[in-house]
Amino acid sequence: MVDRINDISWQAHQGSVAAIIQLLNEQLAHSGVRTRAIFADGVLQLLCEASKIEQLEQSTLVEQIQKILDLIAPRNIHRVNINSRIVREQQLLWLKEICSDRDNQLLWSQEITLAQPHVVKQLIQDFTGATTQLAQSARLKTQSSRTSVLIKRDKYKYLPKTRIPTAVSLGFLLLLGWVVYAQLGDKLKILVQLETSKPVTTANANESKPIPKNNLGEVTEETDPFGSAVRIANQATINGKIATTSIQWLDLAAKWQRASDLMAAVPQNHTRYREALIRTELYRKYSEAAQKEAEKSKS
Numbered sequence: 357m358v359d360r361i362n363d364i365s366w367q368a369h370q371g372s373v374a375a376i377i378q379l380l381n382e383q384l385a386h387s388g389v390r391t392r393a394i395f396a397d398g399v400l401q402l403l404c405e406a407s408k409i410e411q412l413e414q415s416t417l418v419e420q421i422q423k424i425l426d427l428i429a430p431r432n433i434h435r436v437n438i439n440s441r442i443v444r445e446q447q448l449l450w451l452k453e454i455c456s457d458r459d460n461q462l463l464w465s466q467e468i469t470l471a472q473p474h475v476v477k478q479l480i481q482d483f484t485g486a487t488t489q490l491a492q493s494a495r496l497k498t499q500s501s502r503t504s505v506l507i508k509r510d511k512y513k514y515l516p517k518t519r520i521p522t523a524v525s526l527g528f529l530l531l532l533g534w535v536v537y538a539q540l541g542d543k544l545k546i547l548v549q550l551e552t553s554k555p556v557t558t559a560n561a562n563e564s565k566p567i568p569k570n571n572l573g574e575v576t577e578e579t580d581p582f583g584s585a586v587r588i589a590n591q592a593t594i595n596g597k598i599a600t601t602s603i604q605w606l607d608l609a610a611k612w613q614r615a616s617d618l619m620a621a622v623p624q625n626h627t628r629y630r631e632a633l634i635r636t637e638l639y640r641k642y643s644e645a646a647q648k649e650a651e652k653s654k655s
Contacts, residue, residue: 605650
C-alpha cells in the first residue's frame, strides 16, 4: 500500500490544490491542455491553457474536468470556475488580470459544482482508509522485526535461558513504541511546533494604514494584499519546518508564489510599497527553492 503522505490522489482528495493540478495535468496531457489553479473566496479558480483554440473546446473540456474532479472529490471544494485562454508567457497575477478584463483575456469561462459524498459515506471511507493504513504499517514493521530476529537468532541462542524471556519482552515493548511513534510522531511534532512557533510580524506593522475592507466589511486579498501575503508567508514558514515529501514541497512552493504575487499587487501609494517590492523577489526565490526540493524528493 502506498504511503498516504506520498499518495497524490489521497492528497488531492484532502483538498491540496497542488495535487489537484498535478492530477489534472496528467489526465489532460494527451489533449495538450495545461492547468493552473488558485483557491480564492471559496471557489477553485482553474485556468486551462493550450496552443490552439480547438484544444479548448468548451463542452468537451468542461465534461472532462467535471469527471476528473468528481472522482477526486476534493474536501471543502464545492465550486470550480473553469477559465480558458490561449497559452501565453507566465503571468504571476493571472487571476487578477482575467477578472479585470474577461472579454479580452479569456476564450470562455464556466462555473461547475462538484458532487459531494454523503457525510456518513465520507466518514466510513476515511475510517476504512485509516484502519487499512494502520494495519499495513503494523504488518510491515512486524515483518521487519521478524527479519531482524532471524538474523540475530544465533546470538541469542547462546544466552542463558533465563534471559531470553526478558529480551523478548523488551524487544516487544520497543517494537510497540516504534509503531506508536511512527503513527503519531509526525502529528505530535506538528502540534508542538504549532504551539511553540508564532508567526513573525514586522516591527512597524502598527504604523501602516488601517486595513481596508470591501463593501461587506470583509478583509480580502484584493483589499489588503500586503497583509494577506504576510499571513500566507507565516504559514509557509511553519509548513517549511515539517516538509519532507514532494507534495508537501509543492504546496509550500504554491504558498510562497501566492505570497509573492500578492506582494507584487501592493499599490505604489501603500506606506510599505518599497518593502513589498523586496518581499516579492524574496518570496519568489523561496518558491523556486521549494520547487527544487520537490524535484529532489521525487528522485
